[in-house]
Amino acid sequence: MSLIETKNLTHYFGGLKAVGDFNLKIEAGELVGLIGPNGAGKTTVFNLVTGAYHASEGQIIFAGENIVGKAPHEITTMGISRTFQTIRLWNEMTVLDNIKVAQHGHIHYDLKDIFLQLPRYRSQERAIETQAMDMLKLFNLVSYAQQPAKNLPYGQQRRVEIVRALASRPKLLLLDEPAAGMNPQEIEELMVFIQSIRSEFDLTIWLIEHQMRLVMNICERITVLDFGETIAEGKPEAIQSNPKVIEAYLGVEDEEII
Ligand SMILES: Nc1ncnc2c1ncn2[C@@H]1O[C@H](COP(=O)(O)OP(=O)(O)O)[C@@H](O)[C@H]1O
Ligand SMILES: [Mg+2]
Structure with a gap:
């Protein structure tokens, strides 16, 4: 049984389909990436998984149980924890x-x-x-x-x-752009850090990231979203040379794929 599986996960904000028919299975112990241009629906997927939003359609099966409709604190207690795109510490x-x-x-x-x-x-x-x-x-x-x-x-x-996200003893850790705002040295340290916590805490890690060096170096598998749709899935090397992925990123100056 996969640790987490989404089945036809779909979410609308009013008339906007932010995520459409998102299907993904993640096995325990994997380190997988979710990428795509700004507004592709990446953070929305995490918000659905953590219960911040309730999916319009579809299922999220975590450890064998559909968690759609559960409150965020219940989902945390079940073993899913996250960080946010912008820092949310109590300053x-x-x-x-x-x-x-x-x-x-x-x-x-x-x-x-x-x-x-x-x-x-x-x-x-x-x-x-x-x-x-x-x-x-x-x-x-x-x-x-x-x-x-x-x-x-x-x-x-x-x-x-x-x-802090580890303090609730998660099985699945979601990282939303952990390298955002970091300099190259900090990104190098972050890569080592992510890999070390995965082994030390027996974690499954699912991360969203714009820093392609980080994604391509540490993720075993990557899903690419564009306008809420999954346009590619696979190993980093295959994603990097996928024409659909390159096209989705074309003209996006700050999101170099290669
Ligand atoms: N709370 C919200 N209300 C309305 N629209 C939203 C909300 N959150 C995200 N969106 C829209 O949904 C789409 C996907 O956003 P998001 O998941 O944040 O993208 P990403 O994380 O890939 O940059 C965007 O068009 C965004 O404007
Ligand atoms: Mg986002």
Whole structure:
């Protein structure tokens, strides 16, 4: 059984078909890419998978269950986590608190516990803090733990976002343009980082990216969207030389395919 499978996934915004008949199977452990010009529908696919939008038509089967119609927090608890195209850290909060908040899905106490500072609350709070610090240690981010997120260099903020996404212990990690705004050195480090978390956390990774070097280097398989339609699917080498893909990117100056 595939970890995730979309069947005829379709989504309309009013009269606009943002995603049409999107069919994809991803097996556990794969690292696959989703590319296409701006407005192709890539982020919409992720928003459908994470429950931010409910698909107009079609199914999303995750670990054997159709998740269309489920709330985002239910989907996170089932094992899907994501990062966003633009950084969405809580800027004023410390890096540690940014990670702790993400572990919310695994907390089991209610408000009464918090007000009364009951032992269950206190021990869970301690466990969360310890786990969050462990994550920061693992990724060499401990020195930033008490800093407001906004004080970190851009590349490190992007790393914190990925670490935060890992805090909910996902099986499937969705990365929406993780290299956006990064310099070449940061992109090199990101490639190593993505591959290392995949093996260390037993992850399946599905990523959207404009940086062709990154996509072609680390993705095993790529799907290409254009105006919501899948125009190509296959290994990086085949995608790079596919005439339909080249045509879709023609005239798009900032999205060099080769
Ligand atoms: N919330 C929304 N409401 C209306 N239209 C949207 C919304 N989100 C995306 N779109 C439209 O859907 C299409 C696909 O957008 P998107 O999935 O963000 O593309 P991509 O991520 O590939 O750049 C675009 O035409 C975009 O303008
Ligand atoms: Mg997008």
